[in-house]
Amino acid sequence: MGRQVGRQVGRQVGRQVGRQVGRQMGRLARAVRLGSG
Known part of the structure; x- marks a missing residue:
C-alpha cells in the first residue's frame, strides 16, 4: 500500500x-540566446 501511494x-x-524546471530552462535558454546573440 505504501509503495503505491509513494x-x-x-x-x-x-x-x-x-x-x-521547464520554465527555468526556458528562461535560461532565452537569457543565453539574448546574451550570446
Whole structure:
C-alpha cells in the first residue's frame, strides 16, 4: 500500500517539478540566446 501511494505522489511531484524546471530552462535558454546573440 505504501509503495503505491509513494508512486502516485512521486508522479504528481515529478509533474510539478517538471513544469518548474521547464520554465527555468526556458528562461535560461532565452537569457543565453539574448546574451550570446
